[in-house]
Amino acid sequence: MNSSDPTAISKPLGERARAALGGRNLVFVGLMGAGKSAIGRMVAQELGLPFVDSDHEIERVSRMTITELFTAYGEAEFRALETRVIERLLQTGPRVVSTGGGAFINPNTRQQIKGSGLSIWLRAELDVLWDRVSRRDGRPLLKTVNPKETLENLMKERYPIYAEADLTVQSRDVRKDAIVRDVLTAIAGFANEEQDP
Numbered sequence: 217m218n219s220s221d222p223t224a225i226s227k228p229l230g231e232r233a234r235a236a237l238g239g240r241n242l243v244f245v246g247l248m249g250a251g252k253s254a255i256g257r258m259v260a261q262e263l264g265l266p267f268v269d270s271d272h273e274i275e276r277v278s279r280m281t282i283t284e285l286f287t288a289y290g291e292a293e294f295r296a297l298e299t300r301v302i303e304r305l306l307q308t309g310p311r312v313v314s315t316g317g318g319a320f321i322n323p324n325t326r327q328q329i330k331g332s333g334l335s336i337w338l339r340a341e342l343d344v345l346w347d348r349v350s351r352r353d354g355r356p357l358l359k360t361v362n363p364k365e366t367l368e369n370l371m372k373e374r375y376p377i378y379a380e381a382d383l384t385v386q387s388r389d390v391r392k393d394a395i396v397r398d399v400l401t402a403i404a405g406f407a408n409e410e411q412d413p
């Protein structure tokens with residue numbers, strides 16, 4: 217990595233964030249398209265921790281895609297499975313867990329996350345989310361007549377709840393490296409706040 221690159225992730229920052237996290241899990245929450253899976257994986261690498269994505273884990277254990285699960289069993293059953301899978305994932309750590317967009321909205325799952333680690337909300341504006349989610353299928357909640365409006369309604373409903381996360385980082389239309397650096401800075405800073413409120 218070129219040290220003059222302004223988006224370069226300095227080793228000390230990764231190490232400081234890792235020390236701040238200690239034995240806790242780091243859990244990414246936020247809406248579809250915020251970057252939880254993509255950024256979570258990169259952050260885990262910087263922290264030297266295992267990474268797991270709850271949507272992928274649900275698909276692995278059920279041997280079905282998220283869309284198939286919604287179609288066959290409905291959203292309520294999907295949420296019940298999601299809660300069980302996330303509970304298990306949080307039991308052994310520290311690790312980085314990227315959750316599905318609705319996970320933190322479920323009160324049971326939210327309590328589990330709050331109890332087992334540091335939660336981080338990747339917050340994004342509607343147009344950023346829309347640009348990202350409209351490129352790929354596989355999000356059953358957006359199979360509506362007006363998916364952009366559905367996404368906007370989900371933002372209104374969910375943003376006050378995501379705001380309960382320990383940390384918030386703005387997910388913007390910039391290089392992923394820059395968001396990763398913001399995440400690591402937020403984690404390292406959180407430890408200072410805890411020591412020196």
Ligand SMILES: Nc1ncnc2c1ncn2[C@@H]1O[C@H](COP(=O)(O)OP(=O)(O)OP(=O)(O)O)[C@@H](O)[C@H]1O
Pocket residue numbers: 246247248249250251252253254255271314315316317348349355388389390391392395
């Ligand atoms: N900072 C960024 N710049 C450009 N593209 C990004 C950035 N962050 C994420 N992306 C891309 O946006 C898309 C959506 O990201 P990702 O799948 O990580 O979102 P997610 O929050 O996990 O969504 P879901 O809740 O649906 O799983 C991916 O193609 C990802 O590579």
Ligand SMILES: O=C(O)C1=C[C@@H](O)[C@@H](O)[C@H](O)C1
Pocket residue numbers: 247248271282315316317318319354355356357
């Ligand atoms: O926002 C949501 O409720 C969802 C987001 C995805 O990650 C998947 O977990 C599923 O499509 C539901």
Ligand SMILES: [Mg+2]
Pocket residue numbers: 252253254269271314315316
């Ligand atoms: Mg994801």
